[in-house]
Amino acid sequence: MDFLNAIVAIANYVLIPGIAYGSQLALGALGVTLIYGILRFSNFAHGDTMAFGTMVTILFTWWFQSLGISIAPLPTALLALPFGIVFTALLLLGTDRAVYRFYREKRAAPVILVIVSMGVMFIMNGLVRFIIGPDEQRFADGARFLIRARDFKQWTGLSEGLAIRTSQAITVVTAVAVVALLFWFLMRTRTGKSMRAYSDNEDLALLSGINPERVVMYTWLIVAALATIAGVLYGLDKSFKPFTYFQLLLPIFASAVVGGLGNPIGAIAGGFVVAFSEVTITYAWKKVLVYLLPESLEPSGLAQLLSTDYKFAVSFALLIIVLLFKPTGLFKGKTV
Amino acid sequence: MSEPFLIGEKMTGGYGKGPDILHECTIAVEKGEIAVIVGPNGAGKSTAMKAVFGMLDIRGGSVRLDGEDITRLTPQARVAKGMAFVPQTSNIFTSLTVEENLEMGAFLRHDDISETMEQVYGLFPILREKRHQAAGELSGGQRQQVAVGRALMTQPTLLMLDEPTAGVSPIVMDELFDRIIEVARTGISILMVEQNARQALAIADKGYVLVQGRNAYTGTGRELLDDPEVRKSFLGG
Numbered sequence: 001m002d003f004l005n006a007i008v009a010i011a012n013y014v015l016i017p018g019i020a021y022g023s024q025l026a027l028g029a030l031g032v033t034l035i036y037g038i039l040r041f042s043n044f045a046h047g048d049t050m051a052f053g054t055m056v057t058i059l060f061t062w063w064f065q066s067l068g069i070s071i072a073p074l075p076t077a078l079l080a081l082p083f084g085i086v087f088t089a090l091l092l093l094g095t096d097r098a099v100y101r102f103y104r105e106k107r108a109a110p111v112i113l114v115i116v117s118m119g120v121m122f123i124m125n126g127l128v129r130f131i132i133g134p135d136e137q138r139f140a141d142g143a144r145f146l147i148r149a150r151d152f153k154q155w156t157g158l159s160e161g162l163a164i165r166t167s168q169a170i171t172v173v174t175a176v177a178v179v180a181l182l183f184w185f186l187m188r189t190r191t192g193k194s195m196r197a198y199s200d201n202e203d204l205a206l207l208s209g210i211n212p213e214r215v216v217m218y219t220w221l222i223v224a225a226l227a228t229i230a231g232v233l234y235g236l237d238k239s240f241k242p243f244t245y246f247q248l249l250l251p252i253f254a255s256a257v258v259g260g261l262g263n264p265i266g267a268i269a270g271g272f273v274v275a276f277s278e279v280t281i282t283y284a285w286k287k288v289l290v291y292l293l294p295e296s297l298e299p300s301g302l303a304q305l306l307s308t309d310y311k312f313a314v315s316f317a318l319l320i321i322v323l324l325f326k327p328t329g330l331f332k333g334k335t336v
Numbered sequence: 337m338s339e340p341f342l343i344g345e346k347m348t349g350g351y352g353k354g355p356d357i358l359h360e361c362t363i364a365v366e367k368g369e370i371a372v373i374v375g376p377n378g379a380g381k382s383t384a385m386k387a388v389f390g391m392l393d394i395r396g397g398s399v400r401l402d403g404e405d406i407t408r409l410t411p412q413a414r415v416a417k418g419m420a421f422v423p424q425t426s427n428i429f430t431s432l433t434v435e436e437n438l439e440m441g442a443f444l445r446h447d448d449i450s451e452t453m454e455q456v457y458g459l460f461p462i463l464r465e466k467r468h469q470a471a472g473e474l475s476g477g478q479r480q481q482v483a484v485g486r487a488l489m490t491q492p493t494l495l496m497l498d499e500p501t502a503g504v505s506p507i508v509m510d511e512l513f514d515r516i517i518e519v520a521r522t523g524i525s526i527l528m529v530e531q532n533a534r535q536a537l538a539i540a541d542k543g544y545v546l547v548q549g550r551n552a553y554t555g556t557g558r559e560l561l562d563d564p565e566v567r568k569s570f571l572g573g
Contacts, residue, residue, distance in 0.1 A: 190439075193432070197440045200429040207423075208486070209415055209444035 005160040006291035012149075012162045013287075018272075018279040020168040020237055023175035026271030027230035028248065029255035030182065030264055031223045033333075037199040037262035038219045039100070041113035046227060047249035048124035051242050052091060053228025054235045055132045057084030058139045065141070073143035073166070081232055089224035095120055096220055104216070121246075128242045136241040140167055160291075167236040178229055179268060182222070186264065191218055199262065247312065251278065254315035258322045260333025269330055274315055282308045340364035341402060341525050342419075342494055344388040348396035357383045358549040360397065365494065365525045369541035370516065372557065374533040374570065380549035381529045382424065382498055388527065389421050389496060390414050401494070416444060420492035424499045424529075427483035430472025434463050437471050437482050441489030449489065456485040459515055477508035481515070488519070495519060497528040501535075513539050534571050537561050545570060 028050060035043040043049075060080030064070070071079050099120060103113055146169045149161025186192040191214075198205040198215045206212065231245060238244075255274045259266025284302035293299075306313065322329060343364040350357040357380045365371040373381045387394050390411045398407045401417055409417070429437050438456060442449040457464040460481040466474060471482045480500055487495055500516070501509040509532065517539055520526050530536035537543045540557035545566060553566050560566050 190443075193436055193439060194443060197429045197432060197436075200431045201426055204423070204426060204429060204486075205440070206412060207415060207421055208440050209412060209490075210440070 002291045008160040018276045020171045022272035022275030024234045026268040028252040029267035031226040032256040033267040041110045044117045045121035049227040050231030051128045051245035053084045053088035054231035056087040075142040084228045092220040140236045171233045251315040254319040260329025260331040263333040266331035278314045281305045341367040344399045346397035349394035368523045370526045371542040372536045372540035373529045375546035379546040418493035420487035421496045428471045435467040441486035477504045494525045
């Protein structure tokens with residue numbers, strides 16, 4: 001019985017939050033990795049792109065709520081999501097036209113594009129704060145739980161409860177669908193293959209008649225969708241705050257680099273590696289240990305390796321370890 | 337005498353704003369024939385080829401394809417005109433499968449490409465076997481076959497090869513030359529830069545020996561092979 005309780009506690013506090021957080025990071029990292037593979041720079045504005053997409057989605061959510069439109073028990077934000085994607089796509093295509101294209105035509109070095117993307121990051125950051133404000137926004141509605149802890153205890157008779165929030169279930173289902181769609185696009189369609197070819201060998205792609213401007217446009221469109229979906233899922237699961245999204249940049253980059261920059265499968269794997277590292281290292285294991293160990297060995301403290309305030313240190317440490325020992329990441333990506 | 341199918345006439349030029357590498361260099365290919373550019377290291381062989389393909393701006397002379405002046409066209413526009421170019425290095429998409437490489441070669445085409453793909457597989461049977469494998473996993477000779485196959489997918493009228501046998505074994509080299517002759521027999525003109533001068537001239541209808549960016553000797557492959565001067569200077573006696 002104690003053993004089962006321990007398993008349930010791990011599932012409830014580590015496994016389920018880890019899977020949900022990992023899916024969100026994976027979607028974010030996929031965007032970063034696509035830009036790196038095709039536009040050949042690390043996009044520092046990605047966190048704020050997610051914030052922008054989420055903001056637009058929240059504004060549409062509020063509008064729908066005021067009109068009484070709802071798709072309960074699902075959150076209204078899912079209905080607003082496509083509008084968020086469209087506006088983010090327009091923003092990214094506009095940014096590309098106004099900023100990145102100039103440097104692309106000059107064949108600027110990647111490091112210059114990185115600095116340029118930091119400038120874009122500050123502008124997007126200001127834009128989002130200007131429109132929606134710097135404060136925290138909660139916009140999740142509909143049913144809060146798929147499985148409640150109390151119901152679970154009643155069904156199973158265990159003393160430990162297991163809860164699955166709607167937002168977590170939506171996150172996982174959406175992430176699987178989006179990833180499947182993305183891979184189908186990249187592996188099976190002509191445009192997707194041309195994007196891979198362009199990422200693989202730019203000069204030969206030009207010789208084959210692949211139009212780079214079209215490839216770049218499709219990349220921004222896909223990135224807009226990925227960033228907005230990742231941002232909205234994260235916001236539904238936790239909450240929306242511009243500064244938090246800016247901070248998400250670190251775990252997202254860590255995911256992309258750990259998996260291998262430019263490699264989509266790596267981005268997904270990296271997302272889960274980073275998420276589970278964060279969750280397991282910042283989780284207080286006392287509860288689980290109490291179930292598992294004999295009374296004499298029970299820990300007196302929380303058995304928490306690192307306070308949650310320091311969770312970013314985990315991504316940072318992972319990033320450094322990977323860059324030191326396996327710069328191409330777990331799956332063969334490009335060296336940074 | 338009528339004008340050759342492709343001619344780069346009296347081309348003068350170099351990379352960017354740098355000094356001239358080519359000096360009034362003339363290269364021509366007849367329909368369905370093989371022309372080979374040979375010469376010592378740094379003679380401007382690859383540069384001459386790139387000038388014909390528009391990868392560098394020439395300051396003098398002109399390039400004409402089938403009578404049409406294409407001197408000012410970009411390389412991409414020349415591809416659309418029926419020219420195909422196989423670079424010496426990075427000439428395949430390593431992370432794509434063999435079949436995807438061929439598909440990308442035909443990116444500009446909107447008609448059915450399956451027939452052309454069949455022809456490429458007929459020419460290089462090993463590629464059919466490996467068509468679902470990543471091209472980067474193949475051996476050097478097989479990679480060159482993918483590179484040539486990719487270029488053939490546009491159904492070009494002129495195929496340009498920059499040292500196709502660089503870094504492959506002598507046996508594979510002979511095999512590749514045989515395939516190149518077969519391609520020429522289908523009516524495609526071939527312009528080729530080669531390091532292995534003797535073997536290349538043996539299959540060439542026309543040979544150009546370049547020295548310091550100038551035409552030093554020009555003749556049929558046979559003539560050049562028999563020319564005592566050429567033999568002494570470039571073919572090692």
